[in-house]
Amino acid sequence: MRFFAAVLPPRVAIEELAAEVxxxxxxxxxxxxxxxxxxxxxxxxxxxxxxxxELVPELRLRLERAAHRHHPYEMWIKGGGHFGDRALWAGVAGDREAMRHLAGSAEAAARKAGLVSAGHAHRPYHPHLTIARGRDRGARAHLAPFAAVLDAFESSGWTVGELALVRSNLPVSGAPGEQPRYETEAAWPLGR
Structure with a gap:
Protein backbone atom coordinates (compact mmCIF):
# COMPACT_ATOMS: atom_id res chain seq x y z
CA MET A 1 0.00 0.00 0.00
CA ARG A 2 1.21 3.52 -0.78
CA PHE A 3 1.04 6.05 2.06
CA PHE A 4 1.91 9.62 2.93
CA ALA A 5 1.44 11.88 5.95
CA ALA A 6 -0.49 15.07 5.32
CA VAL A 7 -2.34 18.13 6.52
CA LEU A 8 -5.84 18.17 5.03
CA PRO A 9 -7.41 21.61 4.49
CA PRO A 10 -10.99 22.15 5.69
CA ARG A 11 -13.93 22.27 3.31
CA VAL A 12 -14.20 26.08 3.30
CA ALA A 13 -10.57 26.54 2.21
CA ILE A 14 -10.99 23.83 -0.46
CA GLU A 15 -14.10 25.56 -1.83
CA GLU A 16 -12.31 28.91 -1.97
CA LEU A 17 -9.37 27.35 -3.79
CA ALA A 18 -11.75 25.53 -6.15
CA ALA A 19 -13.25 28.87 -7.21
CA GLU A 20 -9.75 30.19 -7.96
CA VAL A 21 -8.84 27.05 -9.90
CA GLU A 54 3.55 -5.56 8.67
CA LEU A 55 5.07 -2.04 9.07
CA VAL A 56 1.77 -0.12 9.02
CA PRO A 57 0.90 -0.65 12.73
CA GLU A 58 4.32 0.65 13.83
CA LEU A 59 4.06 3.61 11.43
CA ARG A 60 0.63 4.45 12.87
CA LEU A 61 1.99 4.29 16.42
CA ARG A 62 4.97 6.50 15.58
CA LEU A 63 2.77 9.07 13.80
CA GLU A 64 0.37 9.19 16.74
CA ARG A 65 3.28 9.92 19.07
CA ALA A 66 4.59 12.57 16.68
CA ALA A 67 1.18 14.27 16.53
CA HIS A 68 1.01 14.49 20.31
CA ARG A 69 4.38 16.28 20.43
CA HIS A 70 3.15 19.17 18.25
CA HIS A 71 0.70 21.94 19.08
CA PRO A 72 -2.10 23.08 16.76
CA TYR A 73 -1.11 26.00 14.56
CA GLU A 74 -2.71 28.54 12.24
CA MET A 75 -2.40 28.45 8.47
CA TRP A 76 -4.15 29.38 5.24
CA ILE A 77 -3.65 28.76 1.54
CA LYS A 78 -1.91 31.73 -0.03
CA GLY A 79 -0.34 32.48 -3.36
CA GLY A 80 1.27 29.87 -5.52
CA GLY A 81 4.11 28.95 -7.78
CA HIS A 82 5.42 26.26 -10.05
CA PHE A 83 8.17 23.70 -10.28
CA GLY A 84 9.49 24.39 -13.78
CA ASP A 85 6.91 23.20 -16.28
CA ARG A 86 6.08 20.11 -14.19
CA ALA A 87 3.67 21.30 -11.48
CA LEU A 88 1.53 24.29 -10.53
CA TRP A 89 0.88 24.64 -6.82
CA ALA A 90 -0.87 26.75 -4.20
CA GLY A 91 1.24 27.90 -1.29
CA VAL A 92 0.71 28.27 2.42
CA ALA A 93 0.98 31.09 4.95
CA GLY A 94 0.80 31.11 8.71
CA ASP A 95 3.04 29.16 11.04
CA ARG A 96 5.26 27.61 8.38
CA GLU A 97 7.88 26.76 11.01
CA ALA A 98 5.37 24.60 12.92
CA MET A 99 4.46 22.87 9.66
CA ARG A 100 8.12 22.27 8.84
CA HIS A 101 8.66 20.69 12.27
CA LEU A 102 5.57 18.50 11.85
CA ALA A 103 6.91 17.35 8.47
CA GLY A 104 10.26 16.51 10.09
CA SER A 105 8.49 14.44 12.74
CA ALA A 106 6.49 12.60 10.07
CA GLU A 107 9.75 11.70 8.30
CA ALA A 108 11.34 10.61 11.60
CA ALA A 109 8.29 8.46 12.42
CA ALA A 110 8.86 6.53 9.20
CA ARG A 111 12.54 5.95 9.96
CA LYS A 112 11.72 4.76 13.49
CA ALA A 113 9.05 2.43 12.09
CA GLY A 114 11.66 0.82 9.85
CA LEU A 115 10.73 2.46 6.54
CA VAL A 116 13.24 3.64 4.04
CA SER A 117 11.45 6.83 3.04
CA ALA A 118 10.64 7.33 -0.62
CA GLY A 119 10.32 11.03 0.12
CA HIS A 120 12.85 13.79 -0.29
CA ALA A 121 14.21 14.09 3.24
CA HIS A 122 17.44 15.55 1.87
CA ARG A 123 15.57 18.53 0.41
CA PRO A 124 14.27 21.44 2.48
CA TYR A 125 10.56 21.05 3.18
CA HIS A 126 8.46 23.20 0.82
CA PRO A 127 4.75 23.07 1.76
CA HIS A 128 2.53 23.19 -1.30
CA LEU A 129 -0.73 21.85 -2.65
CA THR A 130 -0.46 20.61 -6.25
CA ILE A 131 -3.31 21.85 -8.41
CA ALA A 132 -2.07 20.95 -11.90
CA ARG A 133 0.71 19.09 -13.67
CA GLY A 134 2.21 19.56 -17.10
CA ARG A 135 1.23 16.90 -19.58
CA ASP A 136 3.99 14.49 -20.50
CA ARG A 137 3.16 14.58 -24.19
CA GLY A 138 2.92 17.39 -26.71
CA ALA A 139 3.66 21.05 -26.17
CA ARG A 140 4.91 22.16 -22.78
CA ALA A 141 2.71 24.45 -20.75
CA HIS A 142 4.25 27.61 -19.36
CA LEU A 143 3.12 27.73 -15.75
CA ALA A 144 4.39 31.20 -14.79
CA PRO A 145 1.20 33.00 -15.96
CA PHE A 146 -0.95 30.65 -13.87
CA ALA A 147 1.28 31.14 -10.82
CA ALA A 148 1.09 34.92 -11.31
CA VAL A 149 -2.71 34.79 -11.09
CA LEU A 150 -2.41 32.72 -7.89
CA ASP A 151 -0.22 35.39 -6.27
CA ALA A 152 -3.28 37.33 -5.09
CA PHE A 153 -5.16 34.29 -3.76
CA GLU A 154 -5.69 33.85 -0.04
CA SER A 155 -8.11 31.41 1.58
CA SER A 156 -9.76 31.65 4.95
CA GLY A 157 -7.50 30.58 7.77
CA TRP A 158 -7.90 27.56 10.00
CA THR A 159 -6.26 25.85 12.92
CA VAL A 160 -4.35 22.75 11.87
CA GLY A 161 -5.38 20.31 14.53
CA GLU A 162 -4.42 16.89 13.20
CA LEU A 163 -1.89 14.81 11.35
CA ALA A 164 -3.34 12.39 8.78
CA LEU A 165 -1.99 9.15 7.36
CA VAL A 166 -3.36 8.89 3.82
CA ARG A 167 -3.45 5.89 1.50
CA SER A 168 -2.88 6.60 -2.18
CA ASN A 169 -4.68 4.26 -4.57
CA LEU A 170 -3.17 4.60 -8.03
CA PRO A 171 -5.41 4.54 -11.11
CA VAL A 172 -5.93 1.06 -12.48
CA SER A 173 -8.33 1.49 -15.40
CA GLY A 174 -5.88 3.24 -17.71
CA ALA A 175 -8.59 5.76 -18.64
CA PRO A 176 -7.17 9.13 -19.70
CA GLY A 177 -7.33 11.69 -16.91
CA GLU A 178 -8.04 9.15 -14.17
CA GLN A 179 -6.71 10.43 -10.85
CA PRO A 180 -5.38 8.59 -7.81
CA ARG A 181 -7.90 8.05 -5.01
CA TYR A 182 -6.93 9.13 -1.52
CA GLU A 183 -8.30 7.60 1.67
CA THR A 184 -7.54 8.86 5.15
CA GLU A 185 -6.30 5.75 6.93
CA ALA A 186 -6.01 7.45 10.34
CA ALA A 187 -5.74 10.92 11.86
CA TRP A 188 -4.39 12.02 15.21
CA PRO A 189 -5.00 15.28 17.06
CA LEU A 190 -2.03 17.58 17.56
CA GLY A 191 -1.06 18.15 21.19
CA ARG A 192 -2.32 16.18 24.16
Whole structure:
Protein backbone atom coordinates (compact mmCIF):
# COMPACT_ATOMS: atom_id res chain seq x y z
CA MET A 1 0.00 0.00 0.00
CA ARG A 2 1.21 3.52 -0.78
CA PHE A 3 1.04 6.05 2.06
CA PHE A 4 1.91 9.62 2.93
CA ALA A 5 1.44 11.88 5.95
CA ALA A 6 -0.49 15.07 5.32
CA VAL A 7 -2.34 18.13 6.52
CA LEU A 8 -5.84 18.17 5.03
CA PRO A 9 -7.41 21.61 4.49
CA PRO A 10 -10.99 22.15 5.69
CA ARG A 11 -13.93 22.27 3.31
CA VAL A 12 -14.20 26.08 3.30
CA ALA A 13 -10.57 26.54 2.21
CA ILE A 14 -10.99 23.83 -0.46
CA GLU A 15 -14.10 25.56 -1.83
CA GLU A 16 -12.31 28.91 -1.97
CA LEU A 17 -9.37 27.35 -3.79
CA ALA A 18 -11.75 25.53 -6.15
CA ALA A 19 -13.25 28.87 -7.21
CA GLU A 20 -9.75 30.19 -7.96
CA VAL A 21 -8.84 27.05 -9.90
CA UNK A 22 -12.04 27.35 -11.95
CA UNK A 23 -10.82 30.81 -13.05
CA UNK A 24 -7.35 29.43 -13.84
CA UNK A 25 -8.87 26.71 -16.01
CA UNK A 26 -10.35 29.41 -18.26
CA UNK A 27 -6.91 30.88 -19.04
CA UNK A 28 -5.17 30.30 -22.33
CA UNK A 29 -3.09 27.12 -22.22
CA UNK A 30 -5.09 25.52 -19.41
CA UNK A 31 -5.98 22.62 -21.68
CA UNK A 32 -2.29 21.64 -21.71
CA UNK A 33 -2.43 20.84 -18.00
CA UNK A 34 -3.67 17.85 -16.03
CA UNK A 35 -5.73 19.41 -13.24
CA UNK A 36 -5.91 17.66 -9.89
CA UNK A 37 -9.29 17.22 -8.24
CA UNK A 38 -10.54 18.49 -4.91
CA UNK A 39 -10.46 15.04 -3.24
CA UNK A 40 -6.69 14.99 -3.77
CA UNK A 41 -5.90 18.44 -2.37
CA UNK A 42 -3.62 18.15 0.62
CA UNK A 43 -0.28 19.33 1.98
CA UNK A 44 2.09 16.36 2.01
CA UNK A 45 4.29 16.26 5.09
CA UNK A 46 6.16 13.05 4.23
CA UNK A 47 5.78 10.62 1.33
CA UNK A 48 6.35 6.98 2.24
CA UNK A 49 5.63 5.17 -1.01
CA UNK A 50 4.93 1.45 -0.75
CA UNK A 51 4.68 0.32 2.88
CA UNK A 52 4.67 -3.38 3.76
CA UNK A 53 1.53 -4.45 5.65
CA GLU A 54 3.55 -5.56 8.67
CA LEU A 55 5.07 -2.04 9.07
CA VAL A 56 1.77 -0.12 9.02
CA PRO A 57 0.90 -0.65 12.73
CA GLU A 58 4.32 0.65 13.83
CA LEU A 59 4.06 3.61 11.43
CA ARG A 60 0.63 4.45 12.87
CA LEU A 61 1.99 4.29 16.42
CA ARG A 62 4.97 6.50 15.58
CA LEU A 63 2.77 9.07 13.80
CA GLU A 64 0.37 9.19 16.74
CA ARG A 65 3.28 9.92 19.07
CA ALA A 66 4.59 12.57 16.68
CA ALA A 67 1.18 14.27 16.53
CA HIS A 68 1.01 14.49 20.31
CA ARG A 69 4.38 16.28 20.43
CA HIS A 70 3.15 19.17 18.25
CA HIS A 71 0.70 21.94 19.08
CA PRO A 72 -2.10 23.08 16.76
CA TYR A 73 -1.11 26.00 14.56
CA GLU A 74 -2.71 28.54 12.24
CA MET A 75 -2.40 28.45 8.47
CA TRP A 76 -4.15 29.38 5.24
CA ILE A 77 -3.65 28.76 1.54
CA LYS A 78 -1.91 31.73 -0.03
CA GLY A 79 -0.34 32.48 -3.36
CA GLY A 80 1.27 29.87 -5.52
CA GLY A 81 4.11 28.95 -7.78
CA HIS A 82 5.42 26.26 -10.05
CA PHE A 83 8.17 23.70 -10.28
CA GLY A 84 9.49 24.39 -13.78
CA ASP A 85 6.91 23.20 -16.28
CA ARG A 86 6.08 20.11 -14.19
CA ALA A 87 3.67 21.30 -11.48
CA LEU A 88 1.53 24.29 -10.53
CA TRP A 89 0.88 24.64 -6.82
CA ALA A 90 -0.87 26.75 -4.20
CA GLY A 91 1.24 27.90 -1.29
CA VAL A 92 0.71 28.27 2.42
CA ALA A 93 0.98 31.09 4.95
CA GLY A 94 0.80 31.11 8.71
CA ASP A 95 3.04 29.16 11.04
CA ARG A 96 5.26 27.61 8.38
CA GLU A 97 7.88 26.76 11.01
CA ALA A 98 5.37 24.60 12.92
CA MET A 99 4.46 22.87 9.66
CA ARG A 100 8.12 22.27 8.84
CA HIS A 101 8.66 20.69 12.27
CA LEU A 102 5.57 18.50 11.85
CA ALA A 103 6.91 17.35 8.47
CA GLY A 104 10.26 16.51 10.09
CA SER A 105 8.49 14.44 12.74
CA ALA A 106 6.49 12.60 10.07
CA GLU A 107 9.75 11.70 8.30
CA ALA A 108 11.34 10.61 11.60
CA ALA A 109 8.29 8.46 12.42
CA ALA A 110 8.86 6.53 9.20
CA ARG A 111 12.54 5.95 9.96
CA LYS A 112 11.72 4.76 13.49
CA ALA A 113 9.05 2.43 12.09
CA GLY A 114 11.66 0.82 9.85
CA LEU A 115 10.73 2.46 6.54
CA VAL A 116 13.24 3.64 4.04
CA SER A 117 11.45 6.83 3.04
CA ALA A 118 10.64 7.33 -0.62
CA GLY A 119 10.32 11.03 0.12
CA HIS A 120 12.85 13.79 -0.29
CA ALA A 121 14.21 14.09 3.24
CA HIS A 122 17.44 15.55 1.87
CA ARG A 123 15.57 18.53 0.41
CA PRO A 124 14.27 21.44 2.48
CA TYR A 125 10.56 21.05 3.18
CA HIS A 126 8.46 23.20 0.82
CA PRO A 127 4.75 23.07 1.76
CA HIS A 128 2.53 23.19 -1.30
CA LEU A 129 -0.73 21.85 -2.65
CA THR A 130 -0.46 20.61 -6.25
CA ILE A 131 -3.31 21.85 -8.41
CA ALA A 132 -2.07 20.95 -11.90
CA ARG A 133 0.71 19.09 -13.67
CA GLY A 134 2.21 19.56 -17.10
CA ARG A 135 1.23 16.90 -19.58
CA ASP A 136 3.99 14.49 -20.50
CA ARG A 137 3.16 14.58 -24.19
CA GLY A 138 2.92 17.39 -26.71
CA ALA A 139 3.66 21.05 -26.17
CA ARG A 140 4.91 22.16 -22.78
CA ALA A 141 2.71 24.45 -20.75
CA HIS A 142 4.25 27.61 -19.36
CA LEU A 143 3.12 27.73 -15.75
CA ALA A 144 4.39 31.20 -14.79
CA PRO A 145 1.20 33.00 -15.96
CA PHE A 146 -0.95 30.65 -13.87
CA ALA A 147 1.28 31.14 -10.82
CA ALA A 148 1.09 34.92 -11.31
CA VAL A 149 -2.71 34.79 -11.09
CA LEU A 150 -2.41 32.72 -7.89
CA ASP A 151 -0.22 35.39 -6.27
CA ALA A 152 -3.28 37.33 -5.09
CA PHE A 153 -5.16 34.29 -3.76
CA GLU A 154 -5.69 33.85 -0.04
CA SER A 155 -8.11 31.41 1.58
CA SER A 156 -9.76 31.65 4.95
CA GLY A 157 -7.50 30.58 7.77
CA TRP A 158 -7.90 27.56 10.00
CA THR A 159 -6.26 25.85 12.92
CA VAL A 160 -4.35 22.75 11.87
CA GLY A 161 -5.38 20.31 14.53
CA GLU A 162 -4.42 16.89 13.20
CA LEU A 163 -1.89 14.81 11.35
CA ALA A 164 -3.34 12.39 8.78
CA LEU A 165 -1.99 9.15 7.36
CA VAL A 166 -3.36 8.89 3.82
CA ARG A 167 -3.45 5.89 1.50
CA SER A 168 -2.88 6.60 -2.18
CA ASN A 169 -4.68 4.26 -4.57
CA LEU A 170 -3.17 4.60 -8.03
CA PRO A 171 -5.41 4.54 -11.11
CA VAL A 172 -5.93 1.06 -12.48
CA SER A 173 -8.33 1.49 -15.40
CA GLY A 174 -5.88 3.24 -17.71
CA ALA A 175 -8.59 5.76 -18.64
CA PRO A 176 -7.17 9.13 -19.70
CA GLY A 177 -7.33 11.69 -16.91
CA GLU A 178 -8.04 9.15 -14.17
CA GLN A 179 -6.71 10.43 -10.85
CA PRO A 180 -5.38 8.59 -7.81
CA ARG A 181 -7.90 8.05 -5.01
CA TYR A 182 -6.93 9.13 -1.52
CA GLU A 183 -8.30 7.60 1.67
CA THR A 184 -7.54 8.86 5.15
CA GLU A 185 -6.30 5.75 6.93
CA ALA A 186 -6.01 7.45 10.34
CA ALA A 187 -5.74 10.92 11.86
CA TRP A 188 -4.39 12.02 15.21
CA PRO A 189 -5.00 15.28 17.06
CA LEU A 190 -2.03 17.58 17.56
CA GLY A 191 -1.06 18.15 21.19
CA ARG A 192 -2.32 16.18 24.16
Missing amino acids: AALRRLSGADRLRWTGRPGWHFTLAFYGEVAD
